[in-house]
Amino acid sequence: xxxxxxxxxxxxxxxxxxxxxxxxxxxxxxxxxxxxxxxxxxxxxxxxxxxxxxxxxxxxxxxxxxxxxxxxxxxxxxxxxxxxxxxxxxxxxxxxxxxxxxxxxxxxxxxxxxxxxxxxxxxxxxxxxxxxxxxxxxxxxxxxxxxxxxxxxxxxxxxxxxxxxxxxxxxxxxxxxxxxxxxxxxxxxxxxxxxxxxxxxxxxxxxxxxxxxxxxxxxxxxxxxxxxxxxxxxxxxxxxxxxxxxxxxxxxxxxxxxxxxxxxxxxxxxxxxxxxxxxxxxxxxxxxxxxxxxxxxxxxxxxxxxxxxxxxxxxxxxxxxxxxxxx
Numbered sequence: 239x240x241x242x243x244x245x246x247x248x249x250x251x252x253x254x255x256x257x258x259x260x261x262x263x264x265x266x267x268x269x270x271x272x273x274x275x276x277x278x279x280x281x282x283x284x285x286x287x288x289x290x291x292x293x294x295x296x297x298x299x300x301x302x303x304x305x306x307x308x309x310x311x312x313x314x315x316x317x318x319x320x321x322x323x324x325x326x327x328x329x330x331x332x333x334x335x336x337x338x339x340x341x342x343x344x345x346x347x348x349x350x351x352x353x354x355x356x357x358x359x360x361x362x363x364x365x366x367x368x369x370x371x372x373x374x375x376x377x378x379x380x381x382x383x384x385x386x387x388x389x390x391x392x393x394x395x396x397x398x399x400x401x402x403x404x405x406x407x408x409x410x411x412x413x414x415x416x417x418x419x420x421x422x423x424x425x426x427x428x429x430x431x432x433x434x435x436x437x438x439x440x441x442x443x444x445x446x447x448x449x450x451x452x453x454x455x456x457x458x459x460x461x462x463x464x465x466x467x468x469x470x471x472x473x474x475x476x477x478x479x480x481x482x483x484x485x486x487x488x489x490x491x492x493x494x495x496x497x498x499x500x501x502x503x504x505x506x507x508x509x510x511x512x513x514x515x516x517x518x519x520x521x522x523x524x525x526x527x528x529x530x531x532x533x534x535x536x537x538x539x540x541x542x543x544x545x546x547x548x549x550x551x552x553x554x555x556x557x558x559x560x561x562x563x564x565x
Contacts, residue, residue, distance in 0.1 A: 241296055244311055252289055255390075257382035259287025259318035262343070262371060262390045266322070269336045282323040282397045287390070289318045315348075315370045319391035323400045326440050330367055330394050337392060343371035348391075366403065367394040396439075398432040452490055453483050457525070459495035464525035467502065467509050472525040478547055479526040485546045486529075489537065498532045505535070511558035521551055534559050 239247075263285050267277055277285075290298075295317065299310035307313040322333055338345055348368040369392045377384045395403065406425050457475055464472045483490070502508045508531045515522040521530075533541040534555050542563055545552050556563040 239309075239311060241300060244296065244299060245292060247311060248292070248295060248317070254382050254384055254388065255289050255318040256287065257380045258373065258377075258384040258388050259289065259320055259390050261377065261379040261384065262392065263287050263320045265340060265342065266320075266333070266336060266392075269340070270333070273332070273336075280324065280329070282325060282400070283321075285320055285322050287318055287320045290316065315389040316391035317389070319393065321393040321395070321400075323395050323397055325397055326443055327396060327436050328440055328443070330396065333394050334367060334369075337369050337371065337394075340371070341374075342377065343373055343390075345369050345371045366399055368392070369394075396436050398436055398439075402429055402432055452492075453487055455492075456490045456494060457483065460498075460525035460528055463495060463499055463502075464528060467528075468512065473523045475526070476524060478521070479524050481546050482526050482530065485544055486533065486537075486540070489533075489540075498528055501532050501535065502528065505531075505559075507559070515554070515558070519554060521554075527555070530555050531559060534561060534563070538563065 267285060270280065271277060295314070298314060299307060324330060324333065346369065348370055370389050371392060372390075373384050373386050373388050375386045457479070461472055461475075508528070511531075512522045512527060521527055530541075530552065534552065538561070541552060552563060
């Protein structure tokens with residue numbers, strides 16, 4: 239197949255490839271939304287399919303060094319492709335599972351940075367996850383028939399990996415001139431930093447999620463305890479509740495609800511004080527008030543040092559508890 243024949247076939251099939259790319263993106267976005275993801279925030283750039291330009295395709299098929307295709311048109315698998323850019327490495331893994339589980343296509347994992355690290359742990363270079371998916375059967379989409387076996391490349395990267403690729407892909411790896419060794423050295427150092435930062439981001443995210451999950455469970459426990467003691471439901475957690483829980487989050491653990499319950503059983507004035515103040519002191523309508531009574535008694539110094547809201551709130555709780563908060 240010469241260049242002219244190649245282009246004629248490409249022009250005839252380009253609408254089919256466009257439809258296939260759009261279908262792949264649409265399916266993956268729908269599946270992500272089905273897991274509760276907000277695409278506007280989860281994806282760091284809009285996901286869309288893109289077909290190769292004529293010049294790029296001809297260059298790759300006939301002129302790219304180190305590319306010895308027996309059948310260029312069939313062998314080039316990225317005539318249409320799409321890219322998903324996410325924040326964390328864990329998000330790559332989530333999307334990978336969605337790609338692998340789709341029943342409309344067969345997939346091949348062309349490259350995965352974690353596998354490449356295992357093979358060459360001292361190499362710091364381009365990182366991404368690439369899949370090629372091929373339609374299992376003929377599919378109609380956007381007025382086109384996508385033939386079985388039509389390929390689409392999917393790239394999945396973190397935001398930092400994407401920044402690296404945008405800088406280096408054409409400037410370094412597709413450069414028409416010789417790139418100085420020092421440039422390659424600098425590029426490798428930048429990828430080492432990116433890999434480290436991605437790991438740090440994941441660690442921070444996991445710790446934040448763990449803390450948020452514990453805080454959420456604690457809030458639910460407070461709500462249930464408040465309903466049991468007050469025989470009425472607390473008001474929904476207000477911003478003030480969240481601020482208090484965030485400030486004292488390192489005191490929250492799986493045993494704290496039981497400790498507060500025992501404390502209130504031993505100090506029945508707490509329930510009486512809250513009931514008496516429901517109408518004139520809105521803070522007592524929130525279940526976090528139980529936690530503040532416990533803090534006033536058990537962690538008074540910490541409470542006074544780190545209290546994040548108006549002091550009048552803890553002055554009222556201290557007065558109802560019969561304790562002094564004067565230093």
